[in-house]
Amino acid sequence: MPAPVVLVVAPEEDVHARTVAYEARDLDVEILSVDLARFPHEAALSVAYDGSEILLRLGGRALPASALAGAWIRRPSAPRVDPAVQQEDAVHFARASTRATFLGGLGGACANVVNPVGSSQRANLKPLQLAHAHAAGLRVPATLVSNDPDAIRAFARAHPQACYKTVSTWRYDLKETRRLDAETVADTRGLSICPTIFQAYVDGGVDLRVTVVDGAIFAAAQHVGEGRSPVDGRLDRVRITPATLDEGTQAGIRRYMAAMGLRYGAFDFRVDRDGAPWFLECNPEGQYLWIEIETGLPISRAIALALAGRDPREAG
Known part of the structure; x- marks a missing residue:
């Protein structure tokens, strides 16, 4: 019997997608990487509803809904339209139609999607993030x-x-x-x-990058106070170490994830001089691999487990 398929929807060169595929090698699933840049010009795209189950056809590959174990929507590329189409409105229309067909078909065919179709777009709205973080009991400047x-x-x-x-x-x-x-x-x-x-500026020497995969929470401390840019730690290469979150912050993160309909999120907090973490933002498609490399936190493994329908907390 063929192994169930996990779709990883990402640019062809995405190293996060490749790392998760490697971590899934022993989970009895087939990883199928899909770059939306191939559609609709290079490869045809179909979603068929015949009364029994949804069938996705991606180029030459037919995927009935029953064959799909999971899908990871990991920063999809923009669809690439036939270069002969020159009118800007027509290009936008063709891209939007392709994206809607693919994501709508995938969302209908597969229940195990990280993040659920449409949730990342909503969760990217930063003013909405602040409102939900406050409602979840997280400290917000x-x-x-x-x-x-x-x-x-x-x-x-x-x-x-x-x-x-x-x-x-x-x-x-x-x-x-x-x-x-x-x-x-x-x-x-x-x-x-x-x-x-x-x-309002939160005065402190540590930023927390907290990566969440379903029930698994991975926290890392970025020691920005040791660098040259204490306002934005992304501008420096600073020491990164595993961190532990207090139970209240963990509970607030879980409430936030549920309210936003997310299964994956990359949170940024600033820790003040008293040790209290303050919510800054949550990226629903945020990068994490540099944190994994520096700390050994098994985030890629957790994502692979979630896509295979298993508990990501098994990653450790």
């Missing part, structure tokens, strides 16, 4: 999301050590978190271009 210069200046007066960051990701570059200085506050035109996140 005083925050303003705005492009109103007057409101921003009032916030800066109330929080002299404030910092700021983008609401959405920047396509071409990393936009780091920065301190809110007098020059930025005085730039009325720059402040008004689009909403930005302004937060």
Whole structure:
């Protein structure tokens, strides 16, 4: 009998996807990597409903729903359209149609999807993250999301050590978190271009990267106080060590995951001088491999177990 199939939906060069595939080698599943960039120009895509079960056809591979053990939606590529299609609206339409067909078909055919179809898009909304984190009982710094210069200046007066960051990701570059200085506050035109996140600065020398796979929680401490950029630890290579979370924070994380409908999430916390963690954000498709390499935390194994329909806490 053929092994059940786990679909890993990721760019062809994605090292996270390759690592999870390696960790699944002894779990009696077949890993099938799917790059959405192949569709619809290079390969055909079909979803068929014949009254008995859903059938996905990805190029030459037919996958009935009963053959699917799980699927990991890991930062899918943009679908690639026939270059002969030049009109921008037509390209956008073809890409959106392809993505909707694939994700909709996959969500209907497979119950074991990480993250469930549609949940990551919702969970990427940072203002919504802050509301759910607060409701889940996690500590959230005083925050303003705005492009109103007057409101921003009032916030800066109330929080002299404030910092700021983008609401959405920047396509071409990393936009780091920065301190809110007098020059930025005085730039009325720059402040008004689009909403930005302004937060009270949490003074501390440790950031926590907490990666969650279903019931398994993996915490790592990034010792940003030892680097040159205490505001944004992504800019430095600093010491990273395994960490332990208090029960209250773990419970809040689980409430947050349930409220957002997530099975995977990469949380960022800042630990203050009293040792209390403050929620900054949660990336539903966040990177984790550098944490695994530095600490030995078995995150890839946990993801592989979840995709095979097993408890990721077996990873240790």
